[in-house]
Amino acid sequence: MLHLLFDPLCGWCYGAAPALAALKQNSNIAWQLHPTGLFARPQAMNAEMAQYFWSNDQRIAQMTGQVFSQAYKNNILGDLFTPFNSSNATLAYYLISQAAPEQAIHILHRIQQLRYDDGLQESSAFIQIAIEFGLDGQQFAQDFATGWWPKELSEITSKAQKIMQQHGLRGVPALLLQKDNQFSAVPSSLLYQDPQALIDFVAKHQ
Numbered sequence: 001m002l003h004l005l006f007d008p009l010c011g012w013c014y015g016a017a018p019a020l021a022a023l024k025q026n027s028n029i030a031w032q033l034h035p036t037g038l039f040a041r042p043q044a045m046n047a048e049m050a051q052y053f054w055s056n057d058q059r060i061a062q063m064t065g066q067v068f069s070q071a072y073k074n075n076i077l078g079d080l081f082t083p084f085n086s087s088n089a090t091l092a093y094y095l096i097s098q099a100a101p102e103q104a105i106h107i108l109h110r111i112q113q114l115r116y117d118d119g120l121q122e123s124s125a126f127i128q129i130a131i132e133f134g135l136d137g138q139q140f141a142q143d144f145a146t147g148w149w150p151k152e153l154s155e156i157t158s159k160a161q162k163i164m165q166q167h168g169l170r171g172v173p174a175l176l177l178q179k180d181n182q183f184s185a186v187p188s189s190l191l192y193q194d195p196q197a198l199i200d201f202v203a204k205h206q
Helices: 011-015 017-025 047-064 070-077 087-099 101-116 123-132 137-145 151-166 188-192 195-205
Strands: 002-006 031-035 174-179 182-185
Touching: 002 151, 011 017, 011 047, 011 101, 011 188, 017 101, 017 188, 017 195, 031 087, 031 101, 031 151, 047 070, 047 188, 070 101, 087 101, 087 123, 087 137, 087 151, 101 123, 123 137, 174 188, 174 195, 188 195
Parallel strands: 002 031
Antiparallel strands: 002 174, 174 182
């Protein structure tokens, strides 16, 4: 089994999306995704932070070919009034993936695209993604609008943080390969190069 630890507002997690998608498509190994809540506390944005993010994003784009659009730069990094906070994106991922667990990796990638490619972070945009994956938009909007994390989601993020501590993981994304009760970390460098290298590594060690 593969365990992916992530935060939907993590640029490196978005950068790893092509390799992860290829691995998902070209292997029959089971997956379990663990949202960590790493960035789920409001952090005030400022111009210096926005510039740091954008500089880092350009490096990720060069390594992976992932799109960090002008709309993202203008609408999200340029919005210094909205705190940097992954709570909404994490909640949206949780609600949608609970309804369509077999599509969890695709749901995560779509939520990432919403930010980095579409340049959107409004609640209405998450509703549209829910509809894309077959959920009732009105019901999702009601569940999403509560603003509170379900107890189950808090337990999931707490478990993810414990996994990170147990295995000495300092950041995300992190990909763990479980064989019986043994866990081994997949080298992070494999997430940002030719996906075949990642596919071959997992096939060899699973």
